[in-house]
Amino acid sequence: MTLPAALSCKREERSFRVAPPFVEMPEAIPYNNRVRPGPFATTTPSTSQPVSVERLSHEPFGRQYLINAQALSDGQTLYGAFNCSGCHANGGGGMGPPLLDNKWFYGAEPEQVYVSILEGRPNGMPSYRGRIPDYQMWELVGYVLSLSGQASPNAAAGRSEHMTTALPPNSTPREKPEVVPQPTTGPATGKTATQPTTTSQPRQNGQ
Amino acid sequence: MNSPESVLDPAGPQSRQIGGLTWLFIWTCVIVFFMVMGTLVGALAHRRKDQAMGPSREPITHPDPIRERRLWTTVWASIVLTVGTLFTLLFADLLSGRAIHKVSQSPDPLRIQIIAHQWWWEVHYIDWPARFGERSASNGITTANEIHIPVDPAHPVTVEFELDSHDVIHSFWVPNLHGKRDIIPGHPTSLWLQADRPGTYWGECGEFCGYQHAQMRLVVVAEPAEKFQSWLDGQRQSAPEPTGEMQARGRDVFLHASCAMCHSIQGTDAHASVGPDLTHVASRKILAAGAVPNMPGHLAGWIMDPQRIKPGTRMPQNNLSAGDLRALLEYIETLK
Numbered sequence: 001m002t003l004p005a006a007l008s009c010k011r012e013e014r015s016f017r018v019a020p021p022f023v024e025m026p027e028a029i030p031y032n033n034r035v036r037p038g039p040f041a042t043t044t045p046s047t048s049q050p051v052s053v054e055r056l057s058h059e060p061f062g063r064q065y066l067i068n069a070q071a072l073s074d075g076q077t078l079y080g081a082f083n084c085s086g087c088h089a090n091g092g093g094g095m096g097p098p099l100l101d102n103k104w105f106y107g108a109e110p111e112q113v114y115v116s117i118l119e120g121r122p123n124g125m126p127s128y129r130g131r132i133p134d135y136q137m138w139e140l141v142g143y144v145l146s147l148s149g150q151a152s153p154n155a156a157a158g159r160s161e162h163m164t165t166a167l168p169p170n171s172t173p174r175e176k177p178e179v180v181p182q183p184t185t186g187p188a189t190g191k192t193a194t195q196p197t198t199t200s201q202p203r204q205n206g207q
Numbered sequence: 208m209n210s211p212e213s214v215l216d217p218a219g220p221q222s223r224q225i226g227g228l229t230w231l232f233i234w235t236c237v238i239v240f241f242m243v244m245g246t247l248v249g250a251l252a253h254r255r256k257d258q259a260m261g262p263s264r265e266p267i268t269h270p271d272p273i274r275e276r277r278l279w280t281t282v283w284a285s286i287v288l289t290v291g292t293l294f295t296l297l298f299a300d301l302l303s304g305r306a307i308h309k310v311s312q313s314p315d316p317l318r319i320q321i322i323a324h325q326w327w328w329e330v331h332y333i334d335w336p337a338r339f340g341e342r343s344a345s346n347g348i349t350t351a352n353e354i355h356i357p358v359d360p361a362h363p364v365t366v367e368f369e370l371d372s373h374d375v376i377h378s379f380w381v382p383n384l385h386g387k388r389d390i391i392p393g394h395p396t397s398l399w400l401q402a403d404r405p406g407t408y409w410g411e412c413g414e415f416c417g418y419q420h421a422q423m424r425l426v427v428v429a430e431p432a433e434k435f436q437s438w439l440d441g442q443r444q445s446a447p448e449p450t451g452e453m454q455a456r457g458r459d460v461f462l463h464a465s466c467a468m469c470h471s472i473q474g475t476d477a478h479a480s481v482g483p484d485l486t487h488v489a490s491r492k493i494l495a496a497g498a499v500p501n502m503p504g505h506l507a508g509w510i511m512d513p514q515r516i517k518p519g520t521r522m523p524q525n526n527l528s529a530g531d532l533r534a535l536l537e538y539i540e541t542l543k
Contacts, residue, residue: 014519077521081468081469081479081481082468082481130463130464130465131463131464131465131467131468132465132468133465133523133524133525133526135523136523
């Protein structure tokens with residue numbers, strides 16, 4: 001009893017004033033200045049010093065955000081606020097690749113996801129360098145990884161933010177039945193024939 | 208701020224009803240308190256002196272019809288007085304409720320939508336009486352933490368607030384104008400009020416909503432109809448174009464640093480709606496929902512290190528160079 005209590009003390013530890021970024025960003029790297037889809041700016045080997053994943057992974061930075069419930073929840077807020085859902089939907093993918101599944105084009109290490117957000121990736125992922133503060137990028141990394149269960153289960157949210165069910169039948173407000181004219185028989189001409197249309201579609205990107 | 212933030216200083220018909228009710232309850236309670244205390248003191252002072260003790264140490268009672276009758280009269284009088292007082296208060300409460308309801312009915316209100324956030328107020332003017340100008344679905348205005356309403360004794364303008372929250376439970380409360388109204392996410396609610404005295408009234412969140420609940424304040428500026436008209440016309444304009452080199456650089460900083468990820472300025476490419484709309488931020492009295500007054504120094508501190516001013520706020524720290532910051536401040540100062 002005491003042990004989980006002691007452990008959970010750290011679960012939502014938050015520090016409001018973040019230290020300046022651990023990782024100094026080489027300013028020499030050209031990057032997409034404007035947030036827009038498009039290939040990453042072409043760089044010559046002499047000017048390009050991509051942030052070394054090896055070096056990043058020696059910093060205690062990324063892991064720290066994967067075990068912090070507050071950071072994961074903030075990351076979720078930012079995911080919606082910064083319109084990540086515009087391309088990746090709620091993780092199921094759309095214009096961008098899905099984040100819920102187990103396929104990773106650029107690696108599933110926190111540092112690799114971080115670099116994807118920081119530098120952008122070919123075929124549409126914009127670079128957010130200078131746009132999103134560093135610690136918020138790490139929070140996004142945490143949330144993105146938590147979508148496929150990579151974050152610590154002790155820190156990841158125990159339930160989803162949104163209501164997923166319709167009202168149960170006994171709470172559904174009583175509709176007032178209304179008699180409408182019967183659909184005209186004959187060839188369906190679109191406008192006049194009122195045919196019941198089915199709104200349910202097969203699930204896309206079923207995970 | 209020229210009015211104390213107080214329920215007992217009403218500035219509108221609704222709050223006047225509530226203020227009257229408050230005073231009625233206070234005076235009733237004061238009178239009841241002194242009656243009870245007087246009875247207690249009286250009972251202590253006039254102890255029975257004829258309590259001869261019998262052998263079993265029980266007081267020997269002498270039947271006394273006059274005392275008995277006086278006792279029952281007192282008991283009945285107390286019951287009637289208590290029930291009567293409670294019913295009077297209940298009745299006064301009902302009358303106030305009816306009066307507030309009656310004064311709130313207006314066919315042509317000023318409609319303001321308020322969305323409460325952690326920890327600021329998003330304000331949309333969605334409709335106003337026709338005499339304040341043409342309205343359409345698209346020409347509403349968006350601001351934050353500051354609400355202007357007209358005071359017009361000849362034709363009182365009723366303000367209808369449509370309240371909603373997108374995160375946690377908040378409560379909209381401007382004590383000088385009306386009571387609280389809790390805002391529960393997913394349950395839009397509304398509140399009607401009028402101001403009949405020009406003034407600047409503080410309001411705040413009345414329901415604990417997180418770390419910076421205490422710094423979730425708003426300002427209601429009640430002003431004569433002409434001043435309100437000119438304010439409204441000003442707010443409907445887009446942001447002015449930058450005029451100097453510094454201001455142009457400031458706008459560039461705004462659009463290309465992290466500002467534009469959350470804020471919007473009408474007339475530019477910044478259209479995010481995560482943080483407050485900054486189209487007319489320089490015309491506002493307060494920053495950060497009342498954490499600091501809106502002055503260039505505070506604004507600079509707020510941009511660079513908001514977590515110092517308001518720990519926990521959603522606004523991140525920004526690392527701007529000194530030149531960029533100066534340019535940005537100069538640009539923001541033009542957003543009147």
